[in-house]
Amino acid sequence: MQSSPIDKPAVVETTDAFLGPKQTLASVTAKIGDIVLTPLRKTPFGWPIGFVVAAIGLLVYLYSLVVLFTVGVGIWGINIPVAWGFDIINFVWWIGIGHAGTLISAILLLFRQDWRTSINRAAEAMTIFAVACAGIYPLIHTGRPWLDYWLLPYPGTLGMWPQFRSPLEWDVFAVSTYATVSVLFWFVGLVPDLASLRDRATNIWVKRFYGLLSLGWRGGARDWNRYEMASLILAGLSTPLVLSVHSIISFDFAVSQLPGWHVTVFPPYFVAGAVYCGFAMVINLLVPIRRWYGLHSLITMKHFDLMGQVMLASGLVVAYGYVSEMFYAWYSANIYEYFMIVNRTAGPYAWSYWALIIFNIVIPQLLWFKRFRTNIPILFLISICINIGMWFERWVIVVLSLHRDFLPSSWGSYTPSVWDWTTYISSFGLFFFLFFLFVRLLPMISMFEVRDLVHKMSGKHGAAPTGPSHGGEA
Amino acid sequence: MFKRSAPSPAPEASGLYGVMAEFADADTLLAAASRTRDAGYTRIEAYTPIPIHGLDEAVGFRGTRLPWLIFAGGMTGASFMFGFQTWVNTVAYPMNIGGRPEFSWPAFIPVTFEGMVLLAAFCAVFGLFAACGLPRLHHPVFNAPRFDRASVDLFFLCVEAADPKFDEAATTRFLEGLGAQAVSRVDN
Numbered sequence: 168m169q170s171s172p173i174d175k176p177a178v179v180e181t182t183d184a185f186l187g188p189k190q191t192l193a194s195v196t197a198k199i200g201d202i203v204l205t206p207l208r209k210t211p212f213g214w215p216i217g218f219v220v221a222a223i224g225l226l227v228y229l230y231s232l233v234v235l236f237t238v239g240v241g242i243w244g245i246n247i248p249v250a251w252g253f254d255i256i257n258f259v260w261w262i263g264i265g266h267a268g269t270l271i272s273a274i275l276l277l278f279r280q281d282w283r284t285s286i287n288r289a290a291e292a293m294t295i296f297a298v299a300c301a302g303i304y305p306l307i308h309t310g311r312p313w314l315d316y317w318l319l320p321y322p323g324t325l326g327m328w329p330q331f332r333s334p335l336e337w338d339v340f341a342v343s344t345y346a347t348v349s350v351l352f353w354f355v356g357l358v359p360d361l362a363s364l365r366d367r368a369t370n371i372w373v374k375r376f377y378g379l380l381s382l383g384w385r386g387g388a389r390d391w392n393r394y395e396m397a398s399l400i401l402a403g404l405s406t407p408l409v410l411s412v413h414s415i416i417s418f419d420f421a422v423s424q425l426p427g428w429h430v431t432v433f434p435p436y437f438v439a440g441a442v443y444c445g446f447a448m449v450i451n452l453l454v455p456i457r458r459w460y461g462l463h464s465l466i467t468m469k470h471f472d473l474m475g476q477v478m479l480a481s482g483l484v485v486a487y488g489y490v491s492e493m494f495y496a497w498y499s500a501n502i503y504e505y506f507m508i509v510n511r512t513a514g515p516y517a518w519s520y521w522a523l524i525i526f527n528i529v530i531p532q533l534l535w536f537k538r539f540r541t542n543i544p545i546l547f548l549i550s551i552c553i554n555i556g557m558w559f560e561r562w563v564i565v566v567l568s569l570h571r572d573f574l575p576s577s578w579g580s581y582t583p584s585v586w587d588w589t590t591y592i593s594s595f596g597l598f599f600f601l602f603f604l605f606v607r608l609l610p611m612i613s614m615f616e617v618r619d620l621v622h623k624m625s626g627k628h629g630a631a632p633t634g635p636s637h638g639g640e641a
Numbered sequence: 642m643f644k645r646s647a648p649s650p651a652p653e654a655s656g657l658y659g660v661m662a663e664f665a666d667a668d669t670l671l672a673a674a675s676r677t678r679d680a681g682y683t684r685i686e687a688y689t690p691i692p693i694h695g696l697d698e699a700v701g702f703r704g705t706r707l708p709w710l711i712f713a714g715g716m717t718g719a720s721f722m723f724g725f726q727t728w729v730n731t732v733a734y735p736m737n738i739g740g741r742p743e744f745s746w747p748a749f750i751p752v753t754f755e756g757m758v759l760l761a762a763f764c765a766v767f768g769l770f771a772a773c774g775l776p777r778l779h780h781p782v783f784n785a786p787r788f789d790r791a792s793v794d795l796f797f798l799c800v801e802a803a804d805p806k807f808d809e810a811a812t813t814r815f816l817e818g819l820g821a822q823a824v825s826r827v828d829n
Contacts, residue, residue, distance in 0.1 A: 192794035196690075196792075327728075330738075351762050359792065382770065384773075386791055388691050388699070388702060389700070389773075391689065391693070391696070393769055396705050400765050401766070404762055615692075619692045
C-alpha cells in the first residue's frame with residue numbers, strides 16, 4: 168500500500184462519492200503524505216517545470232516592481248480621469264479569487280458539507296497566496312510605497328491620524344485582518360497533518376522540520392475536543408469576515424458618486440463574483456494537480472460536479488447584478504446613469520463589456536448540464552473563461568466608469584502600458600511560486616479530515632476499513 | 642480551561658509515565674475508555690488519528706472553556722476599535738468633511754467588526770495552543786511503541802502513573818482485558 172505518487176494512476180473516475188473505492192485510514196494518509204515525503208527527484212515531472220516557470224515569472228514581477236519604485240507610477244497607463252487602472256482591477260480580481268478558499272473552508276464547514284474535505288486545504292492555500300498577490304497592488308499604487316505605513320494608525324511626530332470615515336481606510340483593516348485570520352485558520356488546520364508527516368518521515372531532519380511545525384501535537388481526546396471547538400468558532404468568524412471583506416472592497420466604489428460605481432447592489436454582487444471566479448481558480452489548480460499526483464480517488468468527479476454547481480449559482484447572482492445595473496440606469500431616469508450604460512454597451516470600450524457578457528454569462532450556461540460539469544477539459548476551459556470574464560468585470564467597473572463621467576470636457580481614455588501588463592501577468596509568478604512550494608512542502612489535502620471521512624463512511628457501509636491490516640507501513 | 646488541560650506528566654521516582662494500550666479501531670477504544678473510567682481511573686487520556694465524538698467525555702473531559710476566551714477577545718477587540726476610532730476622529734484629529742458629524746459612528750462599524758474578528762481569532766488559535774500545552778518539544782507518550790501510528794491509523798489509551806488507582810501490573814492486566822492488541826509500559 169506504500170503507493171508512490173509517481174506511479175501512473177489506474178484512473179477510476181468516481182462520480183457518485185467523495186472518495187474512491189477501498190480507502191483506509193492508512194492508505195489516504197500514505198497517499199497524501201507521500202507526495203510531500205517523496206524525494207525531490209521522484210516528484211512528478213510537472214512540478215519542477217511549473218516551479219521553474221513560476222520562479223521566472225516571479226523574477227519578472229520583482230523587476231517590474233523595481234522599475235516602478237525607481238521611476239514611479241508614470242510607467243503605467245493611468246492618468247486623469249482614469250487614475251485607477253490595472254492596479255485596482257488586479258487587486259479586486261486577486262482578492263476575489265481568494266474568497267472561494269474561505270468559502271470552502273469555513274462556510275461549508277458550518278454547513279457540514281463533507282465534500283469540502285478533499286479540496287479545502289488547497290483552496291485555503293490559494294486564498295492566502297491570492298491575498299498576498301492582491302495586497303501588493305494597493306500598496307504599490309500609492310506612488311510612494313515606502314510611506315505606506317501612513318495607512319496604519321500610529322502615534323507619530325506628524326500628529327496625524329487616519330480618516331476612519333473612508334472605505335479606503337476600512338480596506339486596510341479588512342484586507343490585513345483577512346490575511347491574518349486566513350493564515351491562522353490554515354495553520355490550525357495543518358497542525359494534525361504536520362504531526363502525521365512527522366510520524367511518517369524517515370529522514371531525521373525532515374522529521375524535525377515537521378515535528379517543530381506540528382508544535383508537538385499528540386491527538387489527545389481533550390486536545391481534539393478543544394481543536395474542534397476552535398475550528399468551528401474560527402469558521403464562524405471567517406464566514407462573516409469573508410463577506411465583510413468584499414463588501415468593504417465594493418464600498419471603495421459604491422460610496423463614491425460616480426455613475427457605474429454608486430450602486431447599492433455592489434456588496435452582494437461583488438461577493439458572488441468573488442466566489443464565482445474563486446471556484447473557477449480552484450478548478451484550474453486542482454485539475455493539473457490531480458492528474459500529476461494521481462489523486463483521482465480523493466478528488467472525484469463529484470467534487471467537480473458540485474463545484475460546477477456552485478459556479479453556476481454564483482454566476483447567476485452575478486448576472487442578476489448586471490441586469491439590475493441596467494434596471495437602475497433606466498429606472499433612475501438620471502441622464503448620467505443612463506449614459507453610463509450606453510457608453511458601456513456601445514462606447515469605445517464596448518468590446519470589453521460584451522467580452523464580459525460572453526465569458527461570464529453566456530459560456531458558463533454550459534454548467535447547467537452534468538455532461539459538461541463532469542467533463543474535465545470542458546470544465547477547465549469554462550473556468551478559464553470565468554476567470555477572464557471576472558477580470559473584464561473589474562475592468563468594466565473601473566475603467567469604463569472613470570473614463571467618461573459627468574462633463575464631456577473631462578473625458579479621457581486609458582491604454583494599459585507594457586508595465587501594466589508585466590505587473591499583472593507576472594503576479595501569477597508570485598502566486599504559482601508560492602503554490603508550487605506549498606504542494607511540495609505541505610499536505611495539499613487535509614489528511615485528518617479525509618481520515619475522518621473514511622471513518623464515517625466505513626460506519627455507514629458496515630465495513631471496518633480502519634484496521635491496521637489494510638495497509639500503511641507497519 | 643487552563644486548569645483542566647491535559648494531565649501534565651507527574652515526575653515519578655521510577656521514571657514511569659504510565660501504561661499505554663493500543664487498539665485497532667475507534668469503537669473498541671471508545672468502549673475501553675468508558676470502562677477504564679468506570680473502573681475508577683481518573684488520569685487517563687486517549688490518542689487518536691481522528692477526532693472521535695464522545696471520546697472526550699469517555700476520558701472524563703467536561704468540555705473546554707475556550708469559547709468564553711474567544712468571546713471575551715472578540716468583545717475586547719470590538720470595543721477597543723470602536724473607542725479608538727471615536728477618539729481619533731473626535732479628539733486626536735477631528736476633520737470637518739462637508740459638515741458631517743465628527744462622531745459618525747456608522748462609519749466606524751466596519752473597522753470595529755474587523756477588530757472583533759482579529760482579536761477573537763487570535764484568542765481562538767493561541768488559546769487553543771495554550772490549552773493543549775503546545776508547543777512542546779517532547780512528551781513521554783512518544784516513547785510508547787508504535788505511537789507514530791497514533792497520527793495515522795492506530796488508537797491509544799494511556800493510564801498515567803499519577804493516577805491514584807494506578808498499579809503497573811494490575812492496570813496492564815485490566816487494559817489487556819478490554820480488547821487492546823498490545824499494552825506497554827511508557828517511561829518518562
